[in-house]
């Protein structure tokens with residue numbers, strides 16, 4: 001879908017100028033993110049999430065939340081405070097333009113996914129709605145930290161807070177194990193191969 005749209009828009013704009021410029025601006029901002037999230041959004045440290053191919057609405061919302069203090073993290077709060085609205089929009093477009101593909105672990109299928117989560121996060125951890133994140137391939141430590149933060153009120157969201165409130169430690173670990181077990185590949189559709 002995204003690839004097709006990219007090609008159609010690319011064909012309508014004079015030599016795809018505007019889109020290419022948008023991506024260039026985003027790539028520059030992503031230079032500040034690469035040591036932790038990679039330039040392609042494949043995380044380089046276990047406590048940081050993969051953000052390549054994430055819905056841009058979700059990326060923007062989280063950067064605003066870190067910037068205004070409604071979500072807190074010692075690293076991201078500092079990073080986000082330095083970003084303008086324009087940079088947030090550019091970097092969200094940059095990370096969103098990647099394609100993410102997934103594979104279930106050997107012998108498993110979508111039927112093995114945690115039932116409570118699939119409507120929004122997909123059985124394979126690819127988000128089914130623009131304001132929910134992908135969970136595919138995220139580390140257990142990242143998934144568990146976030147679910148516990150929703151459960152204890154450190155992170156707040158009208159959808160996730162009540163869901164997490166009902167999860168036991170074992171449920172949280174099972175969800176982390178499942179989504180961590182999904183293998184992901186992040187590729188740049190603007191650069192085939």
Ligand code: HEC
Pocket residue numbers: 029030032033034035036037047048049051058059060062063072073075076079091133145
């Ligand atoms: C020093 C490491 C570091 C740098 C640099 C960094 N991040 Fe992060 N980022 C993290 C960590 C760690 C988290 C997880 C925070 C948490 O646990 O709440 C995170 C979380 C995020 C999230 C939330 C994703 C989600 O799934 O909820 C977004 C979006 C994000 N970073 C974007 C960026 C962008 C854009 C930049 C560059 C402008 C950047 N980060 C730079 C470490 C970093």
Ligand code: HEC
Pocket residue numbers: 049061114116117118119120121131132133134135142143144146147156157159160163167175
């Ligand atoms: C009705 C939709 C919905 C359901 C069902 C749901 N989620 Fe979520 N989830 C969301 C939304 C929306 C967010 C983004 C919250 C925010 O903006 O802070 C989210 C965020 C998360 C995050 C944070 C990820 C990140 O990148 O920071 C985790 C982890 C998560 N959900 C796990 C789960 C698990 C595990 C289940 C099943 C037990 C589940 N969710 C069920 C909608 C849902």
